[in-house]
Amino acid sequence: MSDVLPPSFFRRPAEVVALDLLGRWLVRDVARRRRVVRIVETEAYLGAADAASHARGGLRSRRNDSLYLPGGHAYVYLVYGVHHCFNVVTGARGMADAVLIRAGEPIEGEEEMRRDRHRGGRPEPGDVAGGPGKLCQALAIDLELDGAPLSGPELSLAPGEPVAAERVCRGSRIGVGYAGEAAEWPLRFAERDNRHVSRPWPWKRGGR
């Protein structure tokens, strides 16, 4: 019994991994202190065929090079020159499929996570890791972890408890309006009614 997800977990289609990552634990070690969040929101990106992906049309550069690693590695990049985003690479080497981790809920080390998020006022209860940039701040994830294996001492994924299918919401991805038809692909997954999810669920209208 291992407490780290095996490579085989990641070498599946991004869409499958994105769903299966909900409820799993993202474990980060900073200065020998453990920080853990439970993943509650993800998005799949489908490599060359996906106009929203950094690998669209087979694009490759220094920045996105680690996207082409085999499943089970980290792809970290800087957005808007300001914030980091953390992705789990999936599939086989060279496919450039990945899952963006958009939000998590604190499980362990919440105090340290809040401290690292301090810039700009005190976070609300649901605001420790409720967004891709926030999550990276909370877990002290930056470009140094770009390309790192997800089974290492610094960063790893633990089995946690997968979220049952009926508790998962699915919809289109956030912030990819430039991607044409791909912008509407239903590749965003989140745990229903979880307060840490980064944005109110569109389908929630009418429901409650």
Added chain:
DNA sequence: CGGAAGATCCACT
């Protein structure tokens, strides 16, 4: 070589 846009977050109106 210059301009534009981006998988975001926060302060301000």
Added chain:
DNA sequence: GTGGATCTTCCGA
């Protein structure tokens, strides 16, 4: 609801 921060990359001239 709107705009600024700030850096990498892409594309057209």
